[in-house]
Amino acid sequence: MSQSVSIWLLILLAFVAANLPFVNQRLLTVVPLKAPVKNLAWRLAELLFWYAVVIGIGMAMERAVGQNQSQGWEFYAVTGAMFLTLAFPGFVYRYLVRRGGR
Structure with a gap:
């Protein structure tokens, strides 16, 4: 693979991973929650988790090459x-088109 x-595959993966917390009601797309609607704090925590996953995959791809x-901190910012x-x-x-997740 060139x-x-x-690089385009990693950007596509980042796009999908960044939107996963907002398109489903499960924790990390696997674990069902007891609450009917996932709140914003869970979504932001998932967003941070998926960011770490994408960074890890990117570093693994870099190591393969x-x-x-x-x-430094600038890269992560x-x-x-x-x-x-x-x-x-x-x-x-999630929050503007669907009017609060209804």
Whole structure:
């Protein structure tokens, strides 16, 4: 797989993972919750979890190509902002289009 394809695949994975907390009512898309509607705190915790998963997959892909580059706080700030931007469609669907998850 070329580097260009792997980068686009990682961006697509990030887009799907960023929207997962907003499109279902299960914890981490597997565990059913007792409450009928998942609150925003659970969704933000899931968003942080999926961000860590995507970063881990990206680092594994980087290691497969060569040696990992050490990253500073700037890298995580930029990728975190990008992840939040990718989560915007799911947030709009859940809280603005569907009127509070009804």
